Amino acid sequence: MDKSKLLFIPLALTLIFAIKPYYGGELTIRLNEPTSFTLNTANYSNLIFYSLIYENFFYLKKNGEIFSNVFQEYRYDVSGKTLSLTIKDNLSFSNGKPLTARNIQVSLKIFMNSDLFAASKLSKTVKNIRVNENQVRIELLADNPDILSLLTAPELVVLAENEQSFSGMFFPQVWEKNHHLILNANPFYAGGRTYLDKVKITFNDSTPPDIFLANPNQFKENFQEFDSGIFQNIYLCFLQSDMGQNTKIALFTILKRFNEATGNKYKELRTLTSDEESPVSIKIKTMSPQKTASILKHSETKLYILASLSNLEKDLAAFLKNSNLNIETLFIDDSQLMAFLNSAAIQYLLIDKIFQKKVPAEEKISRILKESSFNQFNARYLRMLSELDEVKFSNSQELLMEQIARISEAIVNDGIIFPLFQKNYSLYIRKVWPAMEIDYYGRPLLQKVSKNND
Amino acid sequence: MKKVTCSLLLLLFLYGSSALGQESAETLVTESAAFLKIFFKNRFDVQVAIVRFENDSELTDTAMQKLYQLLISNLENEKNIRISDLLINFANGRGEFNLGRVDDLHYLLDLKLIQNKSKTGLGLTIFSRLQDKIVSIKYFEKALSKGEMDFLNAKNFAFSELGFSKLLEFESKRNLMDIQSISGSDGREQYFFYYPDEIVIYLASNMRLEKDSQFKLGWTRPVYPPLHYEGKLLLLQTNQGLVLTAGNNFSSYAKVLAFHDSQWQEIQKIDFVPFKYLILNQIPYLVGASYGEGRNYFKDKIYFMPFSDPANRSGIYEKKAAPAMALDFSVQDGQLQAFHLIDRNYNYHLFSAEFEEQFSTPEKKGASLAALGGEWLAISDYSRASDQLFFYNIQNGGQRPTYSEKITGEIQFISAGVWQNIKGFWTGVRQERDGQERFMVQFWGKRDG
Numbered sequence: 001m002d003k004s005k006l007l008f009i010p011l012a013l014t015l016i017f018a019i020k021p022y023y024g025g026e027l028t029i030r031l032n033e034p035t036s037f038t039l040n041t042a043n044y045s046n047l048i049f050y051s052l053i054y055e056n057f058f059y060l061k062k063n064g065e066i067f068s069n070v071f072q073e074y075r076y077d078v079s080g081k082t083l084s085l086t087i088k089d090n091l092s093f094s095n096g097k098p099l100t101a102r103n104i105q106v107s108l109k110i111f112m113n114s115d116l117f118a119a120s121k122l123s124k125t126v127k128n129i130r131v132n133e134n135q136v137r138i139e140l141l142a143d144n145p146d147i148l149s150l151l152t153a154p155e156l157v158v159l160a161e162n163e164q165s166f167s168g169m170f171f172p173q174v175w176e177k178n179h180h181l182i183l184n185a186n187p188f189y190a191g192g193r194t195y196l197d198k199v200k201i202t203f204n205d206s207t208p209p210d211i212f213l214a215n216p217n218q219f220k221e222n223f224q225e226f227d228s229g230i231f232q233n234i235y236l237c238f239l240q241s242d243m244g245q246n247t248k249i250a251l252f253t254i255l256k257r258f259n260e261a262t263g264n265k266y267k268e269l270r271t272l273t274s275d276e277e278s279p280v281s282i283k284i285k286t287m288s289p290q291k292t293a294s295i296l297k298h299s300e301t302k303l304y305i306l307a308s309l310s311n312l313e314k315d316l317a318a319f320l321k322n323s324n325l326n327i328e329t330l331f332i333d334d335s336q337l338m339a340f341l342n343s344a345a346i347q348y349l350l351i352d353k354i355f356q357k358k359v360p361a362e363e364k365i366s367r368i369l370k371e372s373s374f375n376q377f378n379a380r381y382l383r384m385l386s387e388l389d390e391v392k393f394s395n396s397q398e399l400l401m402e403q404i405a406r407i408s409e410a411i412v413n414d415g416i417i418f419p420l421f422q423k424n425y426s427l428y429i430r431k432v433w434p435a436m437e438i439d440y441y442g443r444p445l446l447q448k449v450s451k452n453n454d
Numbered sequence: 455m456k457k458v459t460c461s462l463l464l465l466l467f468l469y470g471s472s473a474l475g476q477e478s479a480e481t482l483v484t485e486s487a488a489f490l491k492i493f494f495k496n497r498f499d500v501q502v503a504i505v506r507f508e509n510d511s512e513l514t515d516t517a518m519q520k521l522y523q524l525l526i527s528n529l530e531n532e533k534n535i536r537i538s539d540l541l542i543n544f545a546n547g548r549g550e551f552n553l554g555r556v557d558d559l560h561y562l563l564d565l566k567l568i569q570n571k572s573k574t575g576l577g578l579t580i581f582s583r584l585q586d587k588i589v590s591i592k593y594f595e596k597a598l599s600k601g602e603m604d605f606l607n608a609k610n611f612a613f614s615e616l617g618f619s620k621l622l623e624f625e626s627k628r629n630l631m632d633i634q635s636i637s638g639s640d641g642r643e644q645y646f647f648y649y650p651d652e653i654v655i656y657l658a659s660n661m662r663l664e665k666d667s668q669f670k671l672g673w674t675r676p677v678y679p680p681l682h683y684e685g686k687l688l689l690l691q692t693n694q695g696l697v698l699t700a701g702n703n704f705s706s707y708a709k710v711l712a713f714h715d716s717q718w719q720e721i722q723k724i725d726f727v728p729f730k731y732l733i734l735n736q737i738p739y740l741v742g743a744s745y746g747e748g749r750n751y752f753k754d755k756i757y758f759m760p761f762s763d764p765a766n767r768s769g770i771y772e773k774k775a776a777p778a779m780a781l782d783f784s785v786q787d788g789q790l791q792a793f794h795l796i797d798r799n800y801n802y803h804l805f806s807a808e809f810e811e812q813f814s815t816p817e818k819k820g821a822s823l824a825a826l827g828g829e830w831l832a833i834s835d836y837s838r839a840s841d842q843l844f845f846y847n848i849q850n851g852g853q854r855p856t857y858s859e860k861i862t863g864e865i866q867f868i869s870a871g872v873w874q875n876i877k878g879f880w881t882g883v884r885q886e887r888d889g890q891e892r893f894m895v896q897f898w899g900k901r902d903g
Contacts, residue, residue: 019865020822189679191679193747
């Protein structure tokens with residue numbers, strides 16, 4: 001961010017804002033269309049969308065500050081190895097149903113049972129979760145003063161028993177498929193009612209957005225650009241162990257060619273995390289078009305694609321049709337994927353993962369191995385992860401890099417994940433919204449955003 | 455060093471010129487006042503008001519208001535003269551007066567300020583309403599220098615005898631929403647501090663407040679968490695003892711509590727936030743409005759609830775108004791005098807007792823307000839950059855600026871109140887310094903009471 005932008009924010013805060021801020025108005029955000037209201041933070045767009053309707057246990061600001069809107073008090077007792085979370089009085093979900101300590105307990109358990117790296121880290125730490133009136137007591141296996149930071153995961157949100165209840169600052173009101181979604185302000189929002197009355201999520205360019213994601217260094221004129229530090233990696237995963245190497249590389253080649261044909265929207269990715277930080281570079285040689293065609297021509301290939309990549313649907317379908325290849329693309333939600341995993345239905349899967357630049361490389365590689373190896377995760381990988389943990393404490397950067405390289409090589413050599421593309425994102429915010437902050441995960445914090453303050 | 459010396463000299467010069475200017479202006483007014491005192495000397499309880507005031511000089515409307523105010527305050531000190539302040543506003547070179555009460559007066563005064571090449575004069579005409587004729591005409595003249603003119607034209611109402619000043623300041627817990635007070639049976643003033651979850655009662659002790667007691671309010675669902683806590687407290691001495699009402703922007707109901715058996719007991723819930731106790735057609739009413747849930751403004755209805763029996767909530771009627779950032783009623787002798795409102799665009803509106811709009815400010819000016827009886831109105835500014843407190847004289851239904859003061863911080867609420875027998879206004883001010891937030895309570899009053 002340049003100096004003029006840094007100056008602009010405090011000036012705007014001191015000069016423009018009214019003592020009694022104006023309540024009302026609507027803000028438009030352009031995002032990918034979600035598949036449902038079930039939490040799915042697989043990509044950056046989703047990460048933003050679900051942060052609007054689900055409240056996080058804790059938020060992590062860019063400066064490292066941790067805060068919560070749900071708990072009036074949180075205290076870690078070293079001797080008892082217990083974190084006590086006291087919920088605020090009289091909280092409700094968006095439909096007015098009480099939001100209690102029991103909801104916190106259930107939400108925490110759901111998160112810990114999920115197949116996320118952050119969840120497994122927390123699960124390894126927690127011994128028990130108890131509820132006592134308006135207090136949730138998280139008992140730990142060992143002293144861990146860093147426990148609060150484990151609770152800042154963006155996937156750890158307050159869930160209701162009823163699917164139509166939301167804990168976030170907004171709740172869905174109208175959904176016009178393929179066009180837009182209207183979210184209304186949640187009158188019971190734990191953090192205090194937002195100034196905005198509505199947020200419109202558009203899925204196309206019909207309405208000029210106030211907030212959107214795009215490649216860095218564009219739209220200088222009317223927008224503030226926030227380098228969110230977020231990047232998205234796309235991987236091709238192979239979910240069965242008995243798949244031919246040629247077919248894997250042929251499919252890999254086709255997808256690389258698709259990116260070229262659509263104007264190289266994505267950057268080539270030659271590592272599992274990012275080219276700047278990885279100790280190893282992975283080179284997978286692509287095939288000639290003729291060889292690719294001959295391999296894929298006679299097989300009926302079903303390429304499953306995570307719904308978070310649904311923005312590729314139209315272009316990819318057109319590309320495959322023009323290539324005369326018999327590849328069927330099927331978009332699948334995270335929740336469906338888990339149900340299919342144990343069957344042989346899914347062989348090829350295109351997934352994406354989002355990362356924050358600041359997160360250490362060892363954490364990223366652990367996450368990839370844990371979350372992207374699916375049913376091929378085995379004892380060897382578990383051992384490698386344990387070794388990585390040990391190396392982390394050795395304080396030797398050299399050993400750490402060595403272990404990261406070993407894991408990367410193992411994953412690619414075993415043929416379970418091929419890295420494909422990477423995309424960096426900036427968050428663009430129209431300058432009429434000067435008070436907007438973004439958190440550590442690059443999500444705009446809309447709670448205190450008000451337009452009519454002049 | 456040279457520059458500093460020059461600045462200092464300049465400041466001294468300006469100060470001297472201003473002081474002289476005030477003196478000359480005062481002489482013109484005091485001579486007029488002296489003439490009136492002599493004219494009414496042998497008359498008892500004579501009821502007088504200025505009903506026309508015109509300006510034919512280069513002085514601004516602001517300066518004219520100062521001169522008017524100076525004359526009024528001079529005459530107010532005379533025991534045999536009962537001067538009524540009917541000025542509503544001074545604009546475009548002439549005063550706008552509330553002439554609805556002229557029938558009660560004995561004499562009407564007509565003032566005109568004129569200016570020739572070297573001097574400024576004040577023409578004074580006295581009209582006897584009972585004799586239905588002009589009984590005296592007098593002309594006073596003084597040389598007003600350029601510096602004097604500039605001084606009078608400056609936008610500053612700080613005539614010492616009119617000024618409100620900060621008489622008390624102390625730090626409070628955050629989110630204080632309102633302060634109300636009532637005289638206890640021992641004659642000591644009891645102060646009720648209204649926080650979102652409790653009310654803390656203090657007793658006045660010399661120049662300090664001593665904590666006496668506190669009680670939790672125990673709100674129940676539905677609760678609408680706000681970003682900014684707002685609430686109104688009202689204390690009433692009824693036949694059944696002391697009654698308190700507490701409403702806010704996060705609960706869907708207001709509580710009515712009565713002091714029985716040495717403790718506060720909830721006797722009723724009402725669906726709006728009471729902020730005034732009024733007598734209309736000899737019927738006592740609780741008057742109030744509803745906040746937008748979790749928001750910082752009142753919705754567009756004013757509720758009137760007959761309140762002879764605190765436990766009875768029947769017969770509520772409502773009047774349509776505009777959504778408001780702040781609103782209050784000014785009451786004189788228990789009767790509704792006017793209705794003051796700051797709308798959601800931060801413009802001030804004055805309504806008559808019949809809810810007819812009298813005027814509104816074209817510029818954004820206002821966030822919180824409170825009326826002190828039927829005499830004074832305090833309004834805070836809307837901008838966060840430099841908050842201000844404006845004091846207006848609202849006697850006889852007008853609204854005239856008389857004094858303003860810069861405030862460090864942001865005024866969160868204003869309430870009319872009493873401190874050390876001086877009537878004035880409580881303000882809750884949020885201040886931020888070095889990233890630390892403090893909530894200050896201030897009392898603003900006129901030292902002359």
